[in-house]
Amino acid sequence: MFSRAFSNPSKSKWIVQGAGVIWFLATFGLLQLYGIEQAIAIVDALVFALVFVFGVNIIDTTFNFYVPTGRNNSMLLIFPLLYCFVAVYFHYQLLKWIFDADQLYLVFLRENFILRWAILGIAEIFVAVLALAVSKLEEQKEIKNRESMMNELSKEAELSQLRQQLQPHFLFNSLNSISALTVSQPQKAREMVLQLSDFLRGTIRKDHQQWVSLEEELSYLKMYLDIERVRFGHRLEVVFELKDEVKQMRVPQLLIQPLLENAIKHGLYGITEDVKIVVQAAKEHNYLLLQIENPFDPEVAAPKGTGFGLSSVDRRLFLLFGRKDLLESNSVGSQFTVTLKIPQLK
Structure with missing residues (x-):
């Protein structure tokens, strides 16, 4: 999505990274508001930001090769939500393993599992919709470019045909005149x-x-x-x-x-x-x-x-x-x- 929206690949890379940094800072700030220790909050926010960025890349790659249409539009919801469930579950298990001694944090993780899934799911669905919109725009642009190219080729072909008709038209008239003059x-x-x-x-x-x-x-x-x-x-x-x-x-x-x-x-x-x-x-x-x-x-x-x-x-x-x-x-x-x-x- 981002690679098609911007012709410069390095620019699209910086956009995704910037979105990841914003996601990390927002998550860290919310965890601090909930009273989570700073060290735990940094690790939690970092892992959550990584699964967000990874999801953006997965959705971008998927919709580069497959654009849902008609009844398949439900994939815009199903695929991001399915990924987000797996990602949040991975986040939960990883943080549970790292901070297994902190019972209060483990309770916090378990109680906010659905909330995290919803937040990440909404964000990834927005990314999927944006990816589809960009894909449609790029498809329309390619169609217009092909039509423009075909019109240009057609115009050049007709111009070439008109130019080629000039000499035979004049030549036939001249040959008729030569034929008439050969005897007289x-x-x-x-x-x-x-x-x-x-x-x-x-x-x-x-x-x-x-x-x-x-x-x-x-x-x-x-x-x-x-x-x-x-x-x-x-x-x-x-x-x-x-x-x-x-x-x-x-x-x-x-x-x-x-x-x-x-x-x-x-x-x-x-x-x-x-x-x-x-x-x-x-x-x-x-x-x-x-x-x-x-x-x-x-x-x-x-x-x-x-x-x-x-x-x-x-x-x-x-x-x-x-x-x-x-x-x-x-x-x-x-x-x-x-x-x-x-x-x-x-």
């Missing part, structure tokens, strides 16, 4: 294969890093845009507007790419003229504020897809920060804007 424009198809290889090599090399600087993330985005420009040619223009102060701010790796891919897909779908996508980054208090703005035709139905872009980013943000207010999207006229707020971890 084989040179562009070859160029796109080489650029895709560079992009994947760069992202795989950094895959173990969950957070990167915005500057490093932008270098990945520019490799990605080089691939997309092979697909869409001069129609696609992406402008980055950011200040130097935000370049070293941190972002979860490959968090922005699905948003940019979403902007390209929706911006170029149903629009025949050139498309300009603007990516802005600024510092707002302790947040990195990112905005991606793309044109779209509100009269044309959205292109079919898995809906992976916005939903994956929203889910990653929730898993990382436990918040659902970090990603917003809105449309005004023919402009669609996605706003992303990334808290900066200290």
Whole structure:
């Protein structure tokens, strides 16, 4: 009990010893009030304190390995009372043997046998109840720790799965484009294969890093845009507007790419003229504020897809920060804007 209540074993040892000293002093004082000689009172109190401390250790050890539940709760009374009876009987026989010549003290021992048993029994029952309470608290704490660990492992697994889904999703789109270019424009198809290889090599090399600087993330985005420009040619223009102060701010790796891919897909779908996508980054208090703005035709139905872009980013943000207010999207006229707020971890 005491070893679980306090993480330091030496501290729990001192607590038990302190309780034994208090028990000795209290017993000695009561014996003096009853008129027992000082020498006899010291031996009596010492033996009584020893059986008390021994009982505390026995109960502590017992309830470390066995916690009564339900009908077995009666053990909280039976076990301490049984031990106390044996302990008081041992105390009586030992003191009777040591001071066999002092008839008055022997009468005192015999007449107060039940009283000693009751006092020691109440104390040891209190220790047993305390041991059970501490055991229950420790059990609840362990359950919460296991639940917290399982939730953390589950969250990490889902984050890992989301990160792993990014490359196949982008890869399938790129391979479809390469397939389409192999017949009509084989040179562009070859160029796109080489650029895709560079992009994947760069992202795989950094895959173990969950957070990167915005500057490093932008270098990945520019490799990605080089691939997309092979697909869409001069129609696609992406402008980055950011200040130097935000370049070293941190972002979860490959968090922005699905948003940019979403902007390209929706911006170029149903629009025949050139498309300009603007990516802005600024510092707002302790947040990195990112905005991606793309044109779209509100009269044309959205292109079919898995809906992976916005939903994956929203889910990653929730898993990382436990918040659902970090990603917003809105449309005004023919402009669609996605706003992303990334808290900066200290």
